[in-house]
Structure formats: C-alpha cells, structure tokens
Amino acid sequence: SQTIHQWPATLVQPVGSPLSLECTVEGTSNPNLYWYRQAAGRGLQLLFYSVGIGQISSEVPQNLSASRPQDRQFILSSKKLLLSDSGFYLCAWSFGTGAYEQYFGPGTRLTVT
Amino acid sequence: AQTVTQSQPEMSVQEAETVTLSCTYDTSESDYYLFWYKQPPSRQMILVIRQEAYKQQNATENRFSVNFQKAAKSFSLKISDSQLGDAAMYFCAYRTSEGLVFGAGTILRVKS
Numbered sequence: 001s002q003t004i005h006q007w008p009a010t011l012v013q014p015v016g017s018p019l020s021l022e023c024t025v026e027g028t029s030n031p032n033l034y035w036y037r038q039a040a041g042r043g044l045q046l047l048f049y050s051v052g053i054g055q056i057s058s059e060v061p062q063n064l065s066a067s068r069p070q071d072r073q074f075i076l077s078s079k080k081l082l083l084s085d086s087g088f089y090l091c092a093w094s095f096g097t098g099a100y101e102q103y104f105g106p107g108t109r110l111t112v113t
Numbered sequence: 114a115q116t117v118t119q120s121q122p123e124m125s126v127q128e129a130e131t132v133t134l135s136c137t138y139d140t141s142e143s144d145y146y147l148f149w150y151k152q153p154p155s156r157q158m159i160l161v162i163r164q165e166a167y168k169q170q171n172a173t174e175n176r177f178s179v180n181f182q183k184a185a186k187s188f189s190l191k192i193s194d195s196q197l198g199d200a201a202m203y204f205c206a207y208r209t210s211e212g213l214v215f216g217a218g219t220i221l222r223v224k225s
Contacts, residue, residue, distance in 0.1 A: 034213075036212075038156075057211065101160050
C-alpha cells in the first residue's frame with residue numbers, strides 16, 4: 001500500500017530565515033505530487049503540483065518554491081520567510097491527472113515569528 | 114475558474130441522527146469529479162466519498178452518501194447514524210486538471 005510522509009511535523013522559524021519542507025511517497029511510482037497551504041480555520045489552497053521529476057507548476061505567486069529531485073520526493077522551500085507564510089502545509093499525491101482522488105500526508109505546522 | 118462554496122460554517126447533530134452538509138460549485142465543464150474530505154482535530158485529510166459528474170447515481174460509502182444535483186451544481190453530503198468520531202471539519206472539493214479546489218469547510222459537532 002502507499003504511504004506519504006512529511007517532515008518536520010511542526011516548525012517555528014523567524015522572519016527572514018530559510019525553509020525546507022520535505023514530502024516522500026512510498027509504494028507507488030510516477031505519482032502526481034501537490035503542495036497545499038491551509039490558513040487557520042480555512043480551506044486548502046493549491047500552491048504547486050508536479051507530474052514528474054523536475055516538472056513543477058505554480059498556482060499562486062508567492063514567496064515559496066518547490067522542487068522534485070526524485071520521483072517520489074517533493075520539497076517546498078523559501079529563501080526568506082514572511083509572517084504571512086505561517087500555516088499548515090499539506091503534501092498530497094495521486095495516481096494521475098484524471099479522476100484520481102488525492103491522498104494527503106500528515107502535514108507540517110509552520111509558525112513564522 | 115471553478116469555485117466551491119460551503120455556506121454552513123458550523124453544524125451540530127445529535128449522536129445517531131442524520132445531518133446534511135451543503136456544497137455548491139461553479140464550473141463550465143460537463144465532466145468533472147467532486148469529493149468530500151474530512152479533517153479531524155489531528156488535521157489529517159481523509160477522503161470520505163467521491164462523485165463522477167457523468168454518473169447520475171449518487172455515491173454511497175457506508176453511512177455517508179451524497180445528493181448530487183448536476184443542473185443545480187449542488188453536492189451535499191449526508192451522514193446517517195452520526196457517531197462521535199464523525200466530529201471534524203468537512204471540505205467539499207472540485208477536481209481540476211491541476212489539483213483540488215476546496216470550499217471553506219463546515220465544522221461538524223456531534224452531541225452525545
């Protein structure tokens with residue numbers, strides 16, 4: 001069966017510091033991968049998605065970037081964090097771009113101070 | 114662009130009773146997919162049910178069922194025999210070619 005991991009689970013970072021959140025998927029090959037952000041008490045907003053190694057599409061202009069160095073690894077980064085980057089970050093995967101539902105990781109709670 | 118609206122910020126239901134959560138969406142596509150996700154206090158997003166727009170039959174998963182009204186662009190979730198473990202935030206979502214578009218969510222409280 002497939003499993004998705006995210007780390008760290010929680011992170012507190014000062015404004016202006018760099019960020020690296022990691023997501024890995026086990027038990028499948030060539031997954032589509034996604035990064036979402038959830039502000040407190042709100043719905044999820046799609047940030048990035050990837051259909052293959054090195055292929056990243058951005059949905060929202062922001063202070064963040066994403067990379068996919070390996071088939072089942074997806075990384076969310078920032079060079080300098082802003083207060084507005086605080087939130088709950090969720091990684092998800094799916095089998096393809098069609099009807100397939102997405103399965104989510106446990107998430108990372110990021111607080112920028 | 115597709116939008117998803119959940120007009121009920123919060124709902125309450127008595128244990129063993131039935132509750133319906135509302136969702137409407139806007140799209141110009143004729144074939145699409147809709148989902149309900151549950152987010153308990155752990156914040157893990159859990160898939161509850163999915164509906165293909167080309168299917169007229171409403172999806173059902175155990176105590177969870179949907180009322181899909183394509184012409185009205187409505188996709189409500191019915192939870193029967195509510196249990197304490199159903200207490201969570203519920204999100205309606207529309208599948209685009211890029212990813213999921215989510216509604217703002219409905220908090221469901223279950224009273225014992």
